[in-house]
Amino acid sequence: PFFFFLFWVLPAAVLAQSNLQVSDFNGDGHPDTLRWEYSGGSNFGGRQIELAPGNGDEPIVLNTIGSFGQMLRLIEIPGRLQVPSARGFREAMASVLVAGEEMREQPDPSLRWLLSAFRGAPRRVSGRQFIWVQPSSLQWEPLPVILPEAYALQLEAPVFAEVGSQMANHPVEGNDEASGWLIYYGHNHTLDRFEPRLADKAFGLRLLATRHGAWVETGERYAWIFVADGQLFPAAQKLRWTSLHEARLLSEELVLLHTYAPIAGEHRIYVFDLNTARIGLLLMADGHSYPCSIRQLDGRLQVDAGGASFSWTLAGLLSELRE
Structure with missing residues (x-):
């Protein structure tokens, strides 16, 4: 039956949803294009975001794709988004990256304990x-x-590198000045x-x-x-x-x-x-x-x-x- 096909086939497939927003995010007079897509399967998922500057510069790409078995996602803020003139780009991309999660200034006690363990490495x-x-x-x-919900916060240097160096797929070793966003899926507790x-x-x-x-x-x-x-x-x-x-x-x-x-x-x-x-x-x-x-x-x-x-x-x- 048709419902049988949906039940058994769709969970194993990679599903995607696309979105588009055009706006002058950095105020330079050129309309910029922000695209994002959620994709995932049975064991992984996340958002991929691409911002194409209206002045013709190379697009900036970030993503939160990762395993459903991990409580944390780290997203490094690239150097192009660190400069003051890119603040509008940074805020626009952050709003999509952490969509659905509250942006906080400080970690809750459970995440604070976990970050202390990350920073205490090597074992x-x-x-x-x-x-x-x-x-x-x-x-x-x-x-x-x-009890925590899902939320995000920004990690500055050197904390971002200390945490990232202990995580798979986060090659920040040697870049102690790196900073970025951390998403904590605390609602899974x-x-x-x-x-x-x-x-x-x-x-x-x-x-x-x-x-x-x-x-x-x-x-x-x-x-x-x-x-x-x-x-x-x-x-x-x-x-x-x-x-x-x-x-x-x-x-x-x-x-x-x-x-x-x-x-x-x-x-x-x-x-x-x-x-x-x-x-x-x-x-x-x-x-x-x-x-x-x-x-x-x-x-x-x-x-x-x-x-x-x-x-x-x-x-x-x-x-x-x-x-």
């Missing part, structure tokens, strides 16, 4: 109990928690009425989890401690799926965060230190591509996976995180 390679240890930050905020969920409660702390992140609460304040963004911290292949499979309080200082990528079958287990804000990826067998169960007993953490068992003392984990 310290361990190879004993952890594959690596990653610095981040722990910034307490007054309750209640306001909570896509149904059951989120966020209370993951654990102990030691005077409450641990809350969303589909892709977690924060701790104590008294009248809270702090984000994790966001599975799909780049620095791998996530499920699509953001409508759940990345954070399990979260638990191991002690008054340590938090366990277990992520799972369904298609690849990849399990990753992180441990976060609430005192130093360092997070480490536990060392297990290569690939982590097997079902796993997690137990805690007598000051030890045990993971059973693929017929093998891995065990660590909480004291040993804490010591290595603080080296």
Whole structure:
């Protein structure tokens, strides 16, 4: 039947929508042409924007195309848009790039935590109990928690380069003066009425989890401690799926965060230190591509996976995180 064709064929196809606007964006007396198109498939999507200056200069092209499994998009502002005379061009292209998302001046607490982790790179390679240890930050905020929506903000140098150097397909290394826009798809933290969920409660702390992140609460304040963004911290292949499979309080200082990528079958287990804000990826067998169960007993953490068992003392984990 016809509806059967639509259901099975269209989701796999690349769909596109085009738009056109003609205006003298930079006020030089020449009408400029702004074209943009949304295109995407089952695993990717985004907007491509082309601005053709009315004076005959080469068109300027930008895009937000990327994976549906990534919480962030970075768009570098080219040098031609940095000069004062191009302000009208820059504002016109930005309005299309972030269409549907609010432009903000500052990141919300969840993105602020994630940016602190990006800026804390490179990671310290361990190879004993952890594959690596990653610095981040722990910034307490007054309750209640306001969950993020999708929004955009502008990142200036050197923050843009520090974040971009850790992301795939953003070749900004060596260009510490680069700046650009960042789009954060924060609405994916909570896509149904059951989120966020209370993951654990102990030691005077409450641990809350969303589909892709977690924060701790104590008294009248809270702090984000994790966001599975799909780049620095791998996530499920699509953001409508759940990345954070399990979260638990191991002690008054340590938090366990277990992520799972369904298609690849990849399990990753992180441990976060609430005192130093360092997070480490536990060392297990290569690939982590097997079902796993997690137990805690007598000051030890045990993971059973693929017929093998891995065990660590909480004291040993804490010591290595603080080296």
